[in-house]
Amino acid sequence: MKALPPAWHGLRREWRLPELRTLAAALVLAVAALGAVASLGARVEQALLARAAEMLGGNLGVSTDYRNLPADFSAEAARLGLQQNRSANFPSMAFHGEASQLLDVLATDPAWPLRGHAQLAAGNGRVYDGHGPARGEVYLDQRALDALHLRIGDTLQFGGMPLRVAARLVQMPDGGELFALAPRAVVNLADAEAAGLLGAGSRASHRLLLAGAPAQIAAYARWAKAHLPGGARLITPTDVQQRLRFAFNRASTLLRLIALLSALLSGIAIALAARRYALRKIDEVALLRALGAPRRQVLGLLATRLGSIALAALAVGVLLALVLAALAWHLAQALLPQPAPPLSIAPALGAALAGLAVLLGFALPPLTRLASVPPQAVFRRSLGALRWRDRLLYLLPLPVALGLILAQGGGLKLSLGLGLSLIGVGAAAALISAALLALARHTAAHAHPALRIGLASLARRRGLSLLQSVALSLGLSALLLLAVVTPALLSQWQRELPPDTPNWFALNVQGAQRASFARQVAQAGGTELNMLPLVVGNLSTINGVPIAQQHFADAATRRWAEQTLRLSWSTQPPPGNSVVAGHWFSAQPRMAEVSVDRGWARRFGIKLGDTLGFQVGEQNLDARVTSLREVRWDSFRVNFFLLLDPAHGHSLAHNWLASFHLPPGQATRLQATSRALPNVSLIDVDSLLARLRGIVVQVGTALRWVLGFSLLAGALVLVAALTASARERRHEAALLRTLGADRRQLLLASIAEFAMLGAIAAFTGALGALATGQWLALNMLDLPHFIVPLRPLLLAMLVTVSVVTLLGLAGTHKLLSSSPLRILRQE
């Protein structure tokens, strides 16, 4: 504690040092960027989860097949104060006069839905938000009303009891199922129980949906996981839909990436400022050492001063993060789901810790060199010899950066990928810069006198120039990644759900009906018609062993094996499918061949060369697994787990599955198709598509906000990094001015120097952004067809050179118009 009084004494004086202000500002920015992004990100993620909960109809669900959940599941929910909704889902016939129809029935208590909206239409067409039907009532969708020739207010027969049609079902939280095969009905759970539809032998699946505060939901999820009976499973909003899960993963990966890059940018500025500070402090440290202060005391003094400034900066950063996150949310809230989840302080505090790590990791290497300043440096300024231990310390930012990536939940793959990219960009920038600087030095001798001075001074300050160009390259790489690559990734993702995405599906089109069906669809205004063969059968054997004798890992797998299987065939891998093992079908294989989805193969432990036996009606077919496919299940195309080779597939009994796009509001034009081809089932997925598109748009909006802020942080840090060497340049320019350099010479020299520095940084930074962006798209965001857009990248390079030159010139601008005597006296 002996170091305290002089430390406090010097604090006010220290605060006037520009490099300490830069260091503090960079720290504030790092914490603000990380904190704001983390706070806003957490809030956006919560909002999106809330949105997904609306699709599920609750914050959490437990579902079982064929039997009710044990009573303690409900008791535990009641103990935690959660809202509950019990429901069951099953197929059942309904009758009205002569008409009968198989319905997809949801039997629910009146609490349904706990989250989201059940949109109902009254007899007069008025649409309103409703809840589960009262006893004796039923809601039907338009298809059910049409099929049974019913109107609102009529009565139908269901499970032996009369039910009054109380409303038309417009939209309901549907658990994210892609589509229901049969027309839908919602009845009261007690009616279904009274009708004996849920008793022993029923094929109903039961679901308990819960809603409440996040902490209670999490507690319930933990309890339920430990008590789940066989055949039961938890449903969370994130796994409502595979498609939604993809969306969440991408959104959070992008958010984390943006925050990380901002923090690393700040780290670069901190390192540059700390280096400047260390150089400035040589005299003071040497003097204190010469006056007899032990090394430890001197370092303690510096640590206390820096620590005080860092603490203040961290506090300001946390505050700024919270304000910015609240502001960004406020500005974007019109586009985000309501109501706003609470703003948590935890992510901002976490960011402060991360900021501290960045400070230690990036500032420690240059500052520890002060420890080796010898007392004799009072006579001659020197940092002392660079020891191996110190050299190793310069690698410290690397584990700090990797740790930061890991701590942000980036996972080992993202950490290593980003870490290696940064090392790669840094190493390439150092090598290219060294080569270009050597070239500059060589060519300087033959250049215009002013250019010669600029290029020569850049080349002569080799160490500093290298440091700056590497720092600028890394910074620019991060900025370009943010500015050019991320929006492109985002729009590529949005393009995956273009306006003409198929929004109708048709089942059971017979081979002879294909031409007439296509005509009908075209007449109704449908486009993008795509027809695929569909074979419905069962898996009978795996490697000759019947399914009944197979040992499966769990009940779910057995259920998968026993359920009806849909197969198709194709001459080439369909869009969104890629062969990841084996080879695509041969032209005319002797034995049937089958291509299997990788996830499906994993579930059954199937590998290349295995034989699968199928039963389709009276036909049996053995097919050898010749390829495994990676299938993009979020592509909104019709996909199949199993694809047969066309020659053998064609020999099986099959009909056709069609998908097409129909402009919204044109559904009535398909009535003619229904009448002409009564066996064809038409399914509308427009409402689901609209919701999915809404989520993508919202994620995009949130990302742009976060991105804009991070870009600002990055740009400010870039300025800080560039001005780190301003003092050297000012001193040099002042001396040149005294020796007679005129304004034009200084200006040209500065332009040459900064343009060269900017060009080196732009070149290596663009290469880094290109490589990292491509890697991210392929490995982290699952966008195999993404190509980094070259034109904006080239434009960004030009802008970079101009901005670096202008910023550099701004630093020397004052010098050009003031008296050289004054400048020399101030130095």
Added chain:
Amino acid sequence: MLEARDVSKRVRSPGGDELEILDAVDLCVPRGASAAIVGASGSGKTTLLGLLAGLDQPSAGRIVLDGHVLTDLDEERRARLRRRLVGFVFQSFQLLPALSALENVLLPLELEGAGNAVARAREALTAVGLARRLRHYPAQLSGGEQQRVAIARAFVHQPRVLFADEPTGNLDRRTGAGVIDLLFELNRAHGTTLVLVTHDNNLAARCDALLELLDGRIRAVQA
């Protein structure tokens, strides 16, 4: 050759008051002669030197350097004039730390766009006894050696006038004496006019003229 007539310099203090640093200074140094400006700290010596070299403008008066009226020229024209006619030696040497001895000496030649620059810089360093230190950086040189590099830089483009601000202020007596010998030797060899500011009586005594400043006014002139 170098002439100052009625030169005054006033600056505004942070408190808003006007401070008179130089008050109606007159002086004349003939071509090839040497003059020492002496006086107590704060008497205005460095300010006068800066004005005579065209680094700053006086508040009033007229300065003529080698036939050019400095007080009629803007900073740009004065810079061009300095490049051709003036050399500097500073108390704190003012070498650029990132440049080697040779590169520091090259600076004035590069500014002028002079031909055969490297050979001339090498020659200048040889003349001050540093032929073996061409590639050394300032931090690797002693104080005396650094000042000799500064002298080589001051003479390399053969200026008409050399201004030196306390050239021995940072050196011990023996090294200082060596540097002074060198300065006068080069002064004679090139016929350069020498104007220096110093506290060193021995140095002042070797000059052709001595001007003593007291509170911004010339108190005594000895020739």
